[in-house]
Amino acid sequence: MSGYWAGILSILAINVIFAYGIFLPVATGQLNLGGAGFQALGAYSAAYLSAMYGLPVPVTVGVGMVVAGVVGFLIAFPILRTRGVYLVLATFAFAEVVAGTILNSDTLGGAMGMSVPAFIDWEVPVIVAVCVTLFVFYLMSTRFGLTMRATHDDEVVTDLMGVNIRMVQVSAFAIGGALAGLAGGLYAHAFSFVEIQSFNALISIYVLLYVLLGGTQTAWGPLAGAAFFTLLPEFLRSFLPTVKSALAALVGIEGPVGPPDDSWRFVILGALTIAMMVFRPEGLITRTMIERLRFRRSTAGKEVTA
Amino acid sequence: MLLIQQFVNSIMLGSVYVTVAVAFTLTIGVLNFLNFTIPTLFMLAGMVGWALAHWGLPFGLSGPMTWPLALFFGICVAILASLLVERLTFRYLKTKYGDSTEHAIPLVSSLGFLLVLENLVRIGYGTDAQRFPGPSADLTMNIGGIFVRIPQLVSLGIVVLIVVGLTWLLKRSRIGRGLRAIAENPDAANILGVDTNRVVPVVFMLTGLLCGLAGALFAVNYGEVSPQMGEDIGTKAIAGMVVGGLGSIWGAVLGGLIVGLTEMMTIHFFGADTVQVAVWGLLLLTLLLRPQGLFGHHSIGKGKL
Numbered sequence: 001m002s003g004y005w006a007g008i009l010s011i012l013a014i015n016v017i018f019a020y021g022i023f024l025p026v027a028t029g030q031l032n033l034g035g036a037g038f039q040a041l042g043a044y045s046a047a048y049l050s051a052m053y054g055l056p057v058p059v060t061v062g063v064g065m066v067v068a069g070v071v072g073f074l075i076a077f078p079i080l081r082t083r084g085v086y087l088v089l090a091t092f093a094f095a096e097v098v099a100g101t102i103l104n105s106d107t108l109g110g111a112m113g114m115s116v117p118a119f120i121d122w123e124v125p126v127i128v129a130v131c132v133t134l135f136v137f138y139l140m141s142t143r144f145g146l147t148m149r150a151t152h153d154d155e156v157v158t159d160l161m162g163v164n165i166r167m168v169q170v171s172a173f174a175i176g177g178a179l180a181g182l183a184g185g186l187y188a189h190a191f192s193f194v195e196i197q198s199f200n201a202l203i204s205i206y207v208l209l210y211v212l213l214g215g216t217q218t219a220w221g222p223l224a225g226a227a228f229f230t231l232l233p234e235f236l237r238s239f240l241p242t243v244k245s246a247l248a249a250l251v252g253i254e255g256p257v258g259p260p261d262d263s264w265r266f267v268i269l270g271a272l273t274i275a276m277m278v279f280r281p282e283g284l285i286t287r288t289m290i291e292r293l294r295f296r297r298s299t300a301g302k303e304v305t306a
Numbered sequence: 307m308l309l310i311q312q313f314v315n316s317i318m319l320g321s322v323y324v325t326v327a328v329a330f331t332l333t334i335g336v337l338n339f340l341n342f343t344i345p346t347l348f349m350l351a352g353m354v355g356w357a358l359a360h361w362g363l364p365f366g367l368s369g370p371m372t373w374p375l376a377l378f379f380g381i382c383v384a385i386l387a388s389l390l391v392e393r394l395t396f397r398y399l400k401t402k403y404g405d406s407t408e409h410a411i412p413l414v415s416s417l418g419f420l421l422v423l424e425n426l427v428r429i430g431y432g433t434d435a436q437r438f439p440g441p442s443a444d445l446t447m448n449i450g451g452i453f454v455r456i457p458q459l460v461s462l463g464i465v466v467l468i469v470v471g472l473t474w475l476l477k478r479s480r481i482g483r484g485l486r487a488i489a490e491n492p493d494a495a496n497i498l499g500v501d502t503n504r505v506v507p508v509v510f511m512l513t514g515l516l517c518g519l520a521g522a523l524f525a526v527n528y529g530e531v532s533p534q535m536g537e538d539i540g541t542k543a544i545a546g547m548v549v550g551g552l553g554s555i556w557g558a559v560l561g562g563l564i565v566g567l568t569e570m571m572t573i574h575f576f577g578a579d580t581v582q583v584a585v586w587g588l589l590l591l592t593l594l595l596r597p598q599g600l601f602g603h604h605s606i607g608k609g610k611l
Contacts, residue, residue, distance in 0.1 A: 031410055078594045085340045086597050088413070089548060093590040096541065100583035201537075205417050212414050263425035270425070273418030274394055281411045 006122040010190045012230045013125035014183045017132045019210045019222035021180030024136070024172040026208075026216050029152040030080065032173070033088050035180050035207045037095030040199035041068040042181025043188040044108055047116045050189070057118050057189055064185030065178045072177020076170040095204055102196045113195030120189040128186060132179060133223060139175075140219045148172055152216070209269070213276050215283025224285050233265045240264055311452055312570045318458040320566025321465045322527075325520035326543035327550070327558040327565075328469060329513045335553030336489045336509050342416040343391050344517055345540025346423045347384040351521030352531035353427050355380030356436050373439055377525065381518030388514030391419050392507050427533045435532035438525040461523040468519065469559055472512070476555070481508055489553070542569070545589040551599025560600060564588075 018039060025032040042064035049060040079090045102108050139145050150158040151165045159165050188194045206229070214225020276284075326348055333341040358376035395415035447454045476482040484505040487495035496502055524539070525531050542565050550561025565585055572584040592599060 031413075082593055082597050085334060085338070085552065086548075086593055088340060088410075089544065090590065090593040093545075093586045093593065096586035097583060097590055100580070100586060104579050104583060201541075205420075209414065209417060212410070263428045266421045266425040267429070270418040270421030270423075274415050274422070277411050277415040277418065278394060 008230070008234055009122040010125045010186075012227060013122070013129035014187050014190065015207070015210065015226040015230045016129045016223060017125075017186065018180055018183035018207050019214070019226035020132055020136045020219075021176045021178070021183060022207050023211045023216065023219070023222040024139075024148075024176035024179070025169075026211050027140075027152055028148045028169050028172045029155065030169055030173060031088050031208065032091045032176065033204050033208055034091030034093075034095035034098075036199040036201065036203040037091075037098035038068045038072060038177045038180035039184035039187065039203070040095075040098050040102060040194075040196060041071055042184030043194045043199065044102055044114070044184075045181070046185035047114045047188045047194045048108060050116050050118045051114055054117070057120055057124075060118070061182065061185035061189065064188075065182040068181020068184065069174050069178030072181075073170065073174035076173040076177075080166070080169050080173060092201070092204070095199075095201065099196050099199060109195075111196070113193060113197075116188045116192050116194065118189055119192050120186070122190070125186045125190055128182070132182070133219070136219045136222075144168070144171070149217075206269075209273055213273060213283060215285040217282065217287040218285060218290055220285045220290060221283050225283075228284075229269065232269070236265050236268065307451060309574070312574050313567070314452055314454060316566040316570035317563060318455070318462060318527075318566075319570065320546075320563040321458075321462045322520050322524050322539060323542045323546050323565050324559050324562030325465050325468065325516050325523070326539055327546040327562040328472065328555055329516040329520075330543055330547045331550070331553055331555060331558040332472075332516075333509060333513055334547070335555075336485050337412075337506065339412045340416075341391070341513065342413065343388070343419045343423065344513060344543070345536030346420050347388055347514055347517035347536075348521040348524070348539055349531075349533060349536035350387055350423060350427065351377070351380040351384040351518035352438070352525040352535060353380075353431055353436075353533060354383045355522060355525055356438050356531045357431055359439055360436070373526075377522040380525075381515065381522055384518030384521065385511055385514035387423065388510045388517070389507060391416065392510040395419070424533060424536070431533065433533055435530050435535075438529050438531050455527070458527050461527060464519070464523065468516065469555065473555060481505060485509065542566075542585055545585050547599075548589050549592050549599055551601040554599070554601040557599055557601035 018035065021038065022032050022035045042061075045064035045067045046060040049055045049063055050057070055063075075094060079087065079094065082090050103111055108114060140148070147158065147163045147165075147168050150161070150163065151168050155165055184199075207226075210225035210229050211222045212225075214223065214228070215221030326344060329344050329347075330341065333339050333344075355373075355377040358379055359373045362372075395412045447456055447459070476485060484495065484500040485508065487498065487500050488502065488505060492502065520539070521531075521535075524535065543562065546562035546565040547558050548561070549564055550557030550559070565588070568584055568588055569581050572581050576584075
């Protein structure tokens with residue numbers, strides 16, 4: 001496998017894990033716009049332990065995950081007291097505080113970043129991503145997953161039904177934080193280098209867009225969103241120059257055409273976001289869509305038992 | 307003396323934050339919508355103004371008045387862009403399923419607009435910071451040993467005028483009554499004959515105007531524009547708005563000034579690197595300890611966003 005595809009598979013796997021980390025709070029109705037903060041916590045914990053103490057990869061990544069999860073749990077109590085716009089702002093502010101603290105910390109390399117000695121190949125993130133996907137699917141099928149969906153759909157009624165919604169929300173937020181930290185730890189080892197500039201506010205925005213555009217109703221959504229938006233830029237990388245040459249030929253410009261600006265990919269992501277929100281705001285994959293697909297396949301056996 | 311000078315500087319810096327913070331707070335107060343295109347509109351006005359001043363104005367208008375006219379067109383572009391955002395984000399907000407994340411639809415669309423507009427500007431004008439050919443920023447006035455730059459003083463005056471005008475508009479005019487009614491309860495306002503489709507665009511026009519104006523003032527005062535100039539200002543303005551309290555215009559004014567002061571004092575005592583931590587820490591603390599800010603109303607921004 002070429003290095004190019006290995007890199008894409010790594011980043012795809014990491015993005016899927018990261019997207020699930022944001023999906024869990026969103027699935028309980030909490031928009032988390034601080035994903036980059038949790039990812040940075042995981043990445044820097046892993047990088048520090050690996051660089052300073054030479055600990056093996058499973059330990060560093062595990063510790064990174066636990067650190068992000070514990071921080072998520074601790075801030076969930078005060079942060080989830082806020083709601084709506086306030087919650088979005090609080091998570092956003094949290095990520096900025098994490099980034100600012102790391103930037104000013106000399107032990108973590110500050111603006112210079114840190115190199116990570118232990119390297120993992122693409123297989124590890126992919127295997128972990130598969131495990132995480134299965135875990136989230138399992139989680140959504142449990143009673144806890146049901147209460148998460150119920151909290152998302154209507155908090156008041158769920159509360160009246162005797163569900164401890166606060167417990168559900170805090171757990172979802174903390175598990176989500178841990179998953180984002182896991183993604184960060186894997187990122188640190190897969191790319192052998194961490195710098196705080198790569199955990200900026202735009203990353204938090206992108207990952208939230210993956211989740212919301214993929215759909216928040218089922219665990220398929222983040223998978224589809226993350227896969228689509230990780231692979232789309234790579235597809236556009238080869239597709240856009242073709243379009244530009246074709247357009248140039250159409251207008252009658254002769255000779256070689258320079259490659260288009262890299263920013264076009266983000267323009268397309270933004271435009272897709274706007275279009276999705278206008279035409280299909282519930283996301284690409286919805287619960288009814290999944291049910292319909294399933295219904296067609298297993299009509300014969302189910303009808304009797306139902 | 308240095309401290310007093312820093313204090314004066316912080317008010318001048320804060321006045322830009324105030325303008326953008328007022329734009330944020332207006333959208334949240336009336337529509338319960340955190341509009342992430344605001345920093346982009348700010349940047350758009352500055353960059354379009356620069357581009358027109360740099361490459362010449364259309365319709366043969368270039369001449370001695372180039373840069374004010376260029377900035378004027380920049381502000382117009384910001385207002386038009388803001389109306390486009392209203393068309394494609396807010397107008398489609400219709401409750402279909404009643405679950406709690408669907409209220410985030412305008413917010414998510416505005417994030418999409420942020421990506422589109424910012425990257426289009428990058429494609430068109432490049433990512434480098436550009437020098438804005440405004441009046442010399444060295445025009446200073448010396449008041450008892452304190453240096454005040456004249457363009458900044460003028461911008462401060464403009465900002466004060468705008469805020470007072472806005473308060474008057476909201477309190478006294480028919481449109482303002484409609485806006486306050488929508489802020490209170492959109493459905494009831496609709497039943498009582500407030501035409502939402504005519505009143506809501508006013509919020510977006512005002513947003514575009516405020517952001518465009520702030521961008522123009524920034525270009526004149528600091529003599530530099532770049533596609534990234536909105537990010538920093540946007541975050542400071544959000545912090546200012548939260549500190550002052552969501553939905554309160556005078557809260558945003560005070561909050562913007564407090565953020566400017568915090569920034570200058572942090573630079574003075576701890577150096578420039580810690581500014582981000584100080585400002586965001588201030589924001590996080592406010593959210594955790596007193597979410598309604600200094601003047602905010604309890605109910606605003608709490609709805610299921």
